[in-house]
Amino acid sequence: MNAKRKDVSTVIILNKNQHGTKTLQIKTKHISRFKHYVLGVLGIIICLSGTIIYLNKQNQKQEQEKQRLMAQIVSLKGQLPVKEVNKADKDKETAQSYIQAIENKLQKINGYLRKRGLPGFSTKSVGGNGDTESAKLTDKEKYSLYDEYLGRLTKTMAATPLGYPRISSFTSFFGYRSDPFDNGAAEFHPGIDFKGQKGDGVKCTATGTVVFAGWFGGYGKCIRIQHIGGLETLYGHLSRIEVKVGQKVEVGDRIGAVGSTGHSTGAHLHYEVRKNGKPVNPVKYLTVNS
Numbered sequence: 001m002n003a004k005r006k007d008v009s010t011v012i013i014l015n016k017n018q019h020g021t022k023t024l025q026i027k028t029k030h031i032s033r034f035k036h037y038v039l040g041v042l043g044i045i046i047c048l049s050g051t052i053i054y055l056n057k058q059n060q061k062q063e064q065e066k067q068r069l070m071a072q073i074v075s076l077k078g079q080l081p082v083k084e085v086n087k088a089d090k091d092k093e094t095a096q097s098y099i100q101a102i103e104n105k106l107q108k109i110n111g112y113l114r115k116r117g118l119p120g121f122s123t124k125s126v127g128g129n130g131d132t133e134s135a136k137l138t139d140k141e142k143y144s145l146y147d148e149y150l151g152r153l154t155k156t157m158a159a160t161p162l163g164y165p166r167i168s169s170f171t172s173f174f175g176y177r178s179d180p181f182d183n184g185a186a187e188f189h190p191g192i193d194f195k196g197q198k199g200d201g202v203k204c205t206a207t208g209t210v211v212f213a214g215w216f217g218g219y220g221k222c223i224r225i226q227h228i229g230g231l232e233t234l235y236g237h238l239s240r241i242e243v244k245v246g247q248k249v250e251v252g253d254r255i256g257a258v259g260s261t262g263h264s265t266g267a268h269l270h271y272e273v274r275k276n277g278k279p280v281n282p283v284k285y286l287t288v289n290s
């Protein structure tokens, strides 16, 4: 106990104005160590300040780096990627205009077919004009639809009388003309005549089925082929028939040879196109847009 008391010092605090005093009992060892405490605290303050300054500097560096990266991102966004996006947009626009052009042409061909009384093909917009419903279609779906349309078109084209049963000039057109057998009398000519020599090849102008092959009155040796849309082609005055009734023929197949059989003044090919049994002007079927 004594040893402990000796170690205690009394600190007296004097107030100049009030003459009062305050005393504090402090262990002597603390007073002797006071200098060390002050130095210790100072040391801690210095360390903390250093740390704060260091962290602050690091923070500033990070902020600068962040700013630099942000600037870089903005600059990259402003240059390369935007350029690519513009190019992709432009390509898409170009592709879209091609799709529109293809669609317009398909519609036009369809119009030609319909003009001939053919069913044509379904012409739902594939999306070339960007209408809302078809815009939902994926590119793959659009191309698949075009492929389907072209497939149907090809089939229709092949089955539609088109072009020449033989390549030569016409000697007589469709319509009224003077009867070559009865001078002055008007005669209705239900087809067109193609110049030709006996034995020259005759080709069918569309895929179809032979419905007649034989002698047919004034037509002499004659072939009739049935096609789609109530259409039929007739080839008359032949010297030779090379197909049989019921035979399927492809467009361009040789079916017979030019002759002068029946009501004929000389070797030529008489060609008719019939729609639902009635002769129509074959000139309309020589080219797709006539």
Ligand SMILES: [Zn+2]
Binding pocket: 172, 189, 191, 192, 193, 269, 270, 271
């Ligand atoms: Zn004729």
